[in-house]
Amino acid sequence: MKVIVIGAGVSGLIAAYELERSGISPVILEAGDRVGGRIATDEVDGFLLDRGFQVLLTAYPEARRYLDYEALKLRKFDSGAIILKPGGAFTIHDPGRNPSAIFGMAFSPVGTLVDKLKIFKLNKELNKKTIDDIFESNDMSTMDFLKQYGFSEKIIGQFFKPFFSGVFLENDLNTSSRMFQFVFKMFGEGFAAIPEGGMKMIPEQLRSKLHKTDLRLNTQVEKIEDHQVILKNGEILQADKIIIACRPDRLLPQMQGQLKSYRSVYNLYFSLEKSFLAQPLIGLVTEDKFLINNIVFATDVSKTYSINGKALLSVSVVKGVENQESLDQLVRIELEALSGIAAKHFKHIKTYQINEALPDVEDMKADLPFTNSRIFDHIFLAGDYLLNGSVNAAMTSGRKAVEALLLTSQDPH
Ligand SMILES: Cc1cc2nc3c(=O)[nH]c(=O)nc-3n(C[C@H](O)[C@H](O)[C@H](O)COP(=O)(O)OP(=O)(O)OC[C@H]3O[C@@H](n4cnc5c(N)ncnc54)[C@H](O)[C@@H]3O)c2cc1C
The missing domain is CATH 3.50.50.60 (FAD/NAD(P)-binding domain)
Incomplete structure (x- = not known):
């Protein structure tokens, strides 16, 4: 045949x-x-640039079936996130990392005690559900799901919205709550990782x-x-x-x-003498007026992303951009506001505009x-x-x- x-x-x-x-x-x-x-890595000026920031969630059942993780030399992200604001940043972390850490972390600066308990509860519930159960469950937007689950506006705005906007590549969390629960479960049961040699x-x-x-x-x-x-x-x-x-x-x-149409994202790369996060964590930007959704120092996760010892910064912009020519300038200014490091120190390497990044799937x-x-x-x-x-x-x-x-x-x- x-x-x-x-x-x-x-x-x-x-x-x-x-x-x-x-x-x-x-x-x-x-x-x-x-x-x-859509999974690609370019070698540019001694850096490994993934075309669009993406991660492998090690709990994906199909990835476990088909991939040899050891041979991929996976480099894991720490659980948690750094919330970046002009004039200050704070890390949300679970020091006693267990597999559900990214969502089971100490949320005090972000949410309420009730939020913490609800995260714990959701983790437990999703752990018990199969992936099929999740995709057969009631369908609603992720935003509606979070509200119905009783999460506070604070934790939605400070954590869920920036984090999942970066995952879904849309800013309103209109994406199906099934996808949210699936991704949440996967984060809880494994790690986010990138292979040493790039995606x-x-x-x-x-x-x-x-x-x-x-x-x-x-x-x-x-x-x-x-x-x-x-x-x-x-x-x-x-x-x-x-x-x-x-x-x-x-x-x-x-x-x-x-x-249906596809979702798009801009992914910009900069080099810097050294990382200002200095941790393998995703940095989330919560302020609405910023273009940047998230940043990651790829070299904090895997040093092999740079051969010259410089730090490699990946920046994702999920919002629509009016003036594309000046995007790297605008992002640099935002980076200065977030890090206190002068914009001129962020050396622009490349910008990827990815128009067909994720399919907009109705059901x-x-x-x-x-x-x-x-x-x-x-x-x-x-x-x-x-x-x-x-x-x-x-x-x-x-x-x-x-x-x-x-x-x-x-x-x-
Ligand atoms: C920026 C970004 C971030 C992402 N983040 C994540 C993430 O964190 N985690 C995650 O699990 N997934 C993520 N994804 C999604 C994931 O990468 C895709 O779901 C997956 O790679 C899609 O694989 P595919 O085979 O369906 O399609 P594709 O990868 O699009 O493959 C289609 C192939 O067909 C070829 N082709 C097209 N037309 C023709 C033609 N006429 N003739 C011959 N060949 C043709 C194309 O060149 C391409 O190689 C992300 C994707 C992007 C772009």
Whole structure:
């Protein structure tokens, strides 16, 4: 059986891996010059720059299934966060770190005692629930969920809003409470981490597990017509089965207009003589008038992100930006206000504008029936947009597409 997988992001790589496991040698067609799709790391001026700040949550069940964490040399974030304000910062920490620490920390400067107890309660509740339970629960916005759960405005504004705006890439916490509970559970049951060699090590490890796959980079698919995959260079490939592991709306006229818009983010990198946080923690900016949502010194988490000993600062801006040309200047001014270090010391390395960072999924799910993966007898879908915007979901979708493909191949009808 000739199977073509379109796209070598995480979902396409998992699909190829699962196909190999069932004895099929697939072809992957990838438009870019590398594997990994939205997970990428560039080497610039001696720094490792992840294209968009992202982390692996070690509790992701699919990541545990497919990744060798030890070989990735994961570097963990400490639990907690630093709340940054002009003229002062404070750390919210749980000194007796247990796996639920990021949310079980001492919240006194941020929330009330009741908030602390509620965090504890939520942690316990989510620990008992399965991921399927969570994604089958009532759907509402994260903001409504937090309010209904009884969290104070203070803790919502000072912690939940900045933290989860950075995770969801939207500022109002309109994202489904299912996703919130899933992410909260994952933080509570594991760590946020980045591989020593940058996030790109994740797709590269998945690629290294493929032994019978014909991976063709720089090969963009233009469209699909029945069993034909038509490339941008005019070449036509024939396939028995096709897995589309990228946006299908751009390849199939029937799918046009079916995907909601994507969320975007700006990710700016600066170098500095040394970190002013000096801890592997995320720094959250709570003031509404600031553009910056969060900052992380990547070199505080993994020194290997810099070969010259300088500190590497990643800044995420989730808000819309009117004047993009002066964004790095504006961010520098904000950094000065937050750190007390003169703006001129922040050396701008690069700005990434990531327009299609996370899919805006209406009905977030953890899993999907095979009928949702199969759109025609011979065409199957994979990609995070089918479930929710996460590495875990991308992996599930790749696995499920292959399950659907195998199931329908066995079915004589
Ligand atoms: C800034 C940012 C932050 C994130 N933060 C996190 C996080 O902290 N934790 C988390 O779990 N997830 C995070 N994510 C989400 C996670 O990266 C994605 O869910 C996952 O990488 C999606 O994988 P995918 O295979 O579905 O899609 P993609 O990675 O988009 O892969 C699609 C692939 O198809 C290729 N392609 C597209 N069109 C064609 C064509 N016509 N022909 C051939 N090839 C084609 C593309 O080049 C690409 O390689 C973040 C994403 C971004 C961008």
